[in-house]
Amino acid sequence: MLAFNSRIGIIGSGRLGTNLAVVLANHGYERVSITCRKSSAKPSIQALLPKVTIFDNNQDLADFSDLIIVCTPDHQITTVAESTTWNSQQSVIHCCGPLSYDVLAAASDSGASIGSFHPCQTFTGNINIASVNKLFEGTLINISSDSPTLLESLSHLSRKIGGIPISIPDELRPLYHVAAVITCGSLAALMSISMNIWKAIGLTESEAASALKTLSTTTLANVHEHGIPASLTGPILRQDFETIDSHLNALMHYSPEAAGVYALLSKITLDGSSLPIEKDPNSKDVSNRYTDLIERISSCLESPR
Ligand SMILES: NC(=O)c1ccc[n+]([C@@H]2O[C@H](COP(=O)([O-])OP(=O)(O)OC[C@H]3O[C@@H](n4cnc5c(N)ncnc54)[C@H](OP(=O)(O)O)[C@@H]3O)[C@@H](O)[C@H]2O)c1
Incomplete structure (x- = not known):
């Protein structure tokens, strides 16, 4: 089970990453961090997420996190996995709908548990703190992992933020x-x-x-x-x-x-x-x-x- 004081790091402060950081903070997760590569965008993200730590780069965030959620465009997930150093105490997941967690193989090779967490919802850049929770309430969240412990944590996390965990077989993910x-x-x-x-x-x-x-x-x-x-x-x-x-x-x-x-x-x-x-x-x-x-x-x- 993922404790409220677990260190959760989100790579990518785009549409989903920012909404996810807000909903985690709203539900009592105390140690959430996020990356933001553009210094000009940091003040608005910090205003939205006053208690969330913002990192300039992926490695600093990874070094600070137990669970790392990759929220980059799908085509960047493998690049992020391959260009970051992971360890066996970490869990690394992505949020892409059609891809299996195999795209995170580089993290698995370093001993990390890997998985995926796809909320079946639409997230835009127009973020309203008061209504972010509603976006996750009743939302199906497709979860998968190579580790039963991580799968259990993702199921728990899904429910905590109001979602409904499901597991779709990999071959059916694109459909x-x-x-x-x-x-x-x-x-x-x-x-x-x-x-x-x-x-x-x-x-x-x-x-x-x-x-x-x-x-x-x-x-x-x-x-x-x-x-x-x-x-x-x-x-x-x-x-x-x-x-x-x-x-x-x-x-x-x-x-x-x-x-x-x-x-x-x-x-x-x-x-x-x-x-x-x-x-x-x-x-x-x-x-x-x-x-x-x-x-x-x-x-x-x-x-x-
Ligand atoms: N949006 C949705 O409705 C939705 C719903 C469910 C699942 N998803 C999934 O969530 C993931 C993110 O989608 P999104 O819509 O949030 O994308 P997005 O709005 O385009 O945001 C992507 C973020 O990733 C950052 N980024 C790109 N390449 C990076 C790299 N190599 N290292 C670190 N950060 C990097 C971008 O930073 P820069 O701005 O600096 O380029 C940006 O902040 C995708 O896998 C998508 O399939 C999205």
Whole structure:
């Protein structure tokens, strides 16, 4: 079990590293430290984390820590592991979603225990001390380790900060992680299509943002409260084929790329066995029109973009 006076060092004061330092400090971990390579960024980090020690470099932090959490971009994790001197009393973990702890092999070669700790949550640089704890509450945290003792400590740490520890097999990590990215970054990209369309037809930035907020907030609330099938609305559900046709025509003119995205999502809506699209089995007309729609969608997906 990780004691509250354990020395926890975080390498990287970016989005996750800073949020993690805040949540650890908020939950009573007394000896948290973090690296910050840019001297210009130190005052704002120190203001956010008055009790946290800030180090200029990875080795000084590692020498001062029992548990080291590598919070660098994924492609830097192995470099950090290979360029730091570790010892057998230490535990070193990374926070990357798709990679196994093998990328920390250099630390393991020095006798350290290694592992991973991936909170399935989105962290930005807009850190509000009062709301950081909420980001971890109920968040799945994928943990793994080559040491049962470290795994137990990571499970305990996850629960202490409000998370729910789980262990996904290494070979499934990329799939597990891409689902998180689709829910987060891809959703934001999808919303940017709507924002851009609304602005292109003359809405101001704030009108477009307001429309986006109202619709997306209601949709997400419906999904959370009633589940996905019951939250589905729109022309496919209503069998409004002319409406869908007008959408595809408008989008092909506006942006074939956006038309492709809409066509693909419409295909997923039509195909999705969990979505409540009811086709009247006795209506030949409806059945034919679904077939026509699928052909139209396929042609949009195939058209060169
Ligand atoms: N953000 C999220 O939502 C999120 C969620 C779950 C997991 N993660 C994982 O958390 C890790 C960090 O992601 P992030 O979004 O926090 O990245 P980030 O905001 O880009 O921050 C990365 C930090 O690492 C520092 N850094 C880069 N190379 C370094 C090195 N060689 N030695 C020491 N520090 C170095 C950077 O410092 P400089 O500014 O000086 O370059 C920066 O402070 C990744 O593995 C990511 O997959 C992120």
